[in-house]
Amino acid sequence: MAGYFSIFLVVLTIGSGLIWLLDHLVYAPKRNERIALAQGSSELPLDEDVIAQIAPEPAIIEGAKSIFPMIAAITIFRSFIFEPFQIPSGSMMPTLLDGDFILVQKYAYGIKDPVWRSQLVDVGEPQRGDVTVFKFPLDERIDFIKRIIGLPGDRIVYRNRQLYIKPNCAEGEQQQGTLVCGEYNKIKLDIVNNDEYKQGSMPLVRLTESLPDVSHDILINPQAVEPVERYRPQQPGTRKDEWIVPKDSYFAMGDNRNNSQDSRMWGFVPKENLVGKAVFIWMSFDFENGPDSLLPGWVPTGVRFGRLGNIQ
The missing domain is CATH 2.10.109.10 (Umud Fragment, subunit A)
Incomplete structure (x- = not known):
């Protein structure tokens, strides 16, 4: 069971990391372009609600970005430093x-x-x-x-x-x-x-x-x-x-x-x-x-x- 959990953590870490990287290299720049265009045509600064409507961040990307640092830290700690056992x-x-x-x-x-x-x-x-x-x-x-x-x-x-x-x-x-x-x-x-x-x-x-x-x-x-x-x-x-x-x-x-x-x-x-x-x-x-x-x-x-x- 411990081996399956280790594999699960590694897969989750790699998966969320790849989603974060793909967003950082491909999708985030496109969202920023749309926001910049909208800001250029507006005389007032755009608030967060308007930005979220113009360039919404998909839920899967938002979730991957939020869990990746935590999951990566847990995987590294558990795989290479200390692991708990009962x-x-x-x-x-x-x-x-x-x-x-x-x-x-x-x-x-x-x-x-x-x-x-x-x-x-x-x-x-x-x-x-x-x-x-x-x-x-x-x-x-x-x-x-x-x-x-x-x-x-x-x-x-x-x-x-x-x-x-x-x-x-x-x-x-x-x-x-x-x-x-x-x-x-x-x-x-x-x-x-x-x-x-x-x-x-x-x-x-x-x-x-x-x-x-x-x-x-x-x-x-x-x-x-x-x-x-x-x-x-x-x-x-x-x-x-x-x-x-x-x-x-x-x-x-x-x-x-x-x-x-x-x-x-x-x-x-x-x-x-x-x-x-x-x-x-x-x-x-x-x-x-x-x-x-x-x-x-x-x-x-x-x-x-x-x-x-x-x-x-």
């Missing part, structure tokens, strides 16, 4: 909650055209720990949001609810941040609490996971069975819970580790699918209308002002 699920809890409205920095990983999404300018690459929006590799009509865990060439292991990373190091490189080259680094976890979130009746453990450049909180269900049989793709020479990130691809995971469909299940995120980096929560609503409520479920019941701010 979080629709709990796969990124506790970092992002259902009902959070976020801004995604579109230029973080390069500037792309808004229709075909071909790369126009290279700007930067995703870093481990970035919360990233991307086109779902199995259905690019859908936008996904996950955290980048593995970079091209990394080896990732997720075993017994524990993350290990063997970084892809350049020749002679001994360390990448806190990751030691040539080793499977066990990513440090520190318990925050185990009574803040629940999945049904089961309490979830909140932990702080320390990646090389960012620490962030995750949720683990200690009673859930790890669905190793659903993990894919299984690559030659690896176990089911181990992945080698291909060139120009990334390994992404949700922070709600037992409630996230991510790279463990459907594979890697190609570079060309990246949309941008999630950087800010600008609004957050509660939706707690129960079955007995007179209000529909999409009506907010409260505002979570404490959640507004930068995304870690």
